[in-house]
Amino acid sequence: MIKIENNMKCFVRLWRLLEHTRLYLDAHYKRFCVRHVLILWFQGDATDDFIWEVCNKTVVNEETVCGWDLLPLPSLFPRQHRELLRAIVAVRLDIGMRKVDLKALDAAYSIVFPHSTPINVSKK
Structure with missing residues (x-):
């Protein structure tokens, strides 16, 4: 299980882990989706309630199926x-x-x- 913090060091680790997880799931012929990412990262703590809460706060698609939607490449999208x-x-x-x-x-x-x-969302 990974330790989550609200700082730069943790965010760098999370971005790297996200790309590593994508490659791992691809190598094991599994879907790169929110549900699989959370289960790999948090194992027993990734309950349905936790996954639902993350999916509810994440706006990936309007018609999301609570974690089963295929995610695109992190470097492209x-x-x-x-x-x-x-x-x-x-x-x-x-x-x-x-x-x-x-x-x-x-x-x-x-x-x-x-x-x-670079992501530049806060640009006016």
């Missing part, structure tokens, strides 16, 4: 994964979605995927 990581941190730390440090989360993405387009 980072916003969906940004919201997923944001929801995981919020649920595990029992804080609001707005209290997650988005600047650190976006900077961590740029560190893990240096040749990808």
